[in-house]
Amino acid sequence: MTIKTFEELKKSCTKNNLKIYEIAQIEESEVFDITVEEFRFKVEKTIQAMKEAIKNGLNSTALTNGKMGGFDCAKQLEYYKHHHSIFNKLFEKIICYALATSEENARMGRIAACPTAGACGIVPSCLISIFEEYDIDKEKQINSLITAGMIGKIIASKVATAGAIGGCQAECGTASAMAASAAAYLFDSDIDTIINAAALSLKNILGLTCDPVRGFVEVPCIKRNPFLAVHALVAFEMAQAGIISIIPADEVVDAMEQTGALMSSALKESSQAGLAKTKTAIIMEKACFTKKYYSEFKD
Ligand code: SF4
Numbered sequence: 001m002t003i004k005t006f007e008e009l010k011k012s013c014t015k016n017n018l019k020i021y022e023i024a025q026i027e028e029s030e031v032f033d034i035t036v037e038e039f040r041f042k043v044e045k046t047i048q049a050m051k052e053a054i055k056n057g058l059n060s061t062a063l064t065n066g067k068m069g070g071f072d073c074a075k076q077l078e079y080y081k082h083h084h085s086i087f088n089k090l091f092e093k094i095i096c097y098a099l100a101t102s103e104e105n106a107r108m109g110r111i112a113a114c115p116t117a118g119a120c121g122i123v124p125s126c127l128i129s130i131f132e133e134y135d136i137d138k139e140k141q142i143n144s145l146i147t148a149g150m151i152g153k154i155i156a157s158k159v160a161t162a163g164a165i166g167g168c169q170a171e172c173g174t175a176s177a178m179a180a181s182a183a184a185y186l187f188d189s190d191i192d193t194i195i196n197a198a199a200l201s202l203k204n205i206l207g208l209t210c211d212p213v214r215g216f217v218e219v220p221c222i223k224r225n226p227f228l229a230v231h232a233l234v235a236f237e238m239a240q241a242g243i244i245s246i247i248p249a250d251e252v253v254d255a256m257e258q259t260g261a262l263m264s265s266a267l268k269e270s271s272q273a274g275l276a277k278t279k280t281a282i283i284m285e286k287a288c289f290t291k292k293y294y295s296e297f298k299d
Helices: 006-016 020-031 036-058 072-082 089-106 122-134 138-156 168-186 191-203 221-240 249-262 279-287 291-298
Strands: none
Touching (some): 006 020, 006 138, 006 191, 006 249, 020 138, 020 168, 036 072, 036 122, 036 138, 072 089, 089 122, 122 168, 122 221, 138 168, 138 191, 138 249, 168 191, 168 221, 168 249, 191 221, 191 249
């Protein structure tokens, strides 16, 4: 049976005394008709792809396809050469890794969509930063991404994780919920805490619109990724402290579906409203980034 709700997930984990990743890897191996080992190998490859995207992004200052990004990760790295974050090294890494991955995506580099390309910086930046800072072993790394995947799959069984259908809440919101739960798994949280982390993250991003400037997945998308990565860890830490989402996770997903349906299509990836139709966005659209305009913008 394919698990489609958080309630079913909790029941299955409790009844079978299994972790989320154990249930998920059995389910996925059946869906793809492969062994659990083969499935885990695919997940390991995905983690490698995430790490490569981060590495490539950290080492590049090439402009993105739409010429509205590609230089922010370098700025952030330069800043941290001379200043420490007011938080800690993990926080610095999360911001840089999320920018690096998102800029790579906007350069048409290779990334792991998680759940989508626009939201590709959120899960990797949280997970890889935690792997590095807490010296997480390979098997646990794989388990954490499988956990994230299961959370995303449950949300996606009810709501399409596409900005064009549900707004950015469905892309970056889902990614943030996935990252929050995976972080909770990495710190050995119980099933209630893992699900609650997803609920807290998702419900506090409901209504987020998708209004990309000039139709490119760059503005606001690139900078949005580090914001939502940090958002995920706030949800994780609150869940760890025992703070509960009064609205259960499945109902939060219902609310996200309803919110997406009520959202105007002008705010769902059509670039017809919001940031995409601000005065500056319209000027940029008209200028089509002449060399002069671009250099003014960059500086
Ligand atoms: S604003 Fe739209 S295109 Fe950009 S990341 Fe969000 S959903 Fe994707």
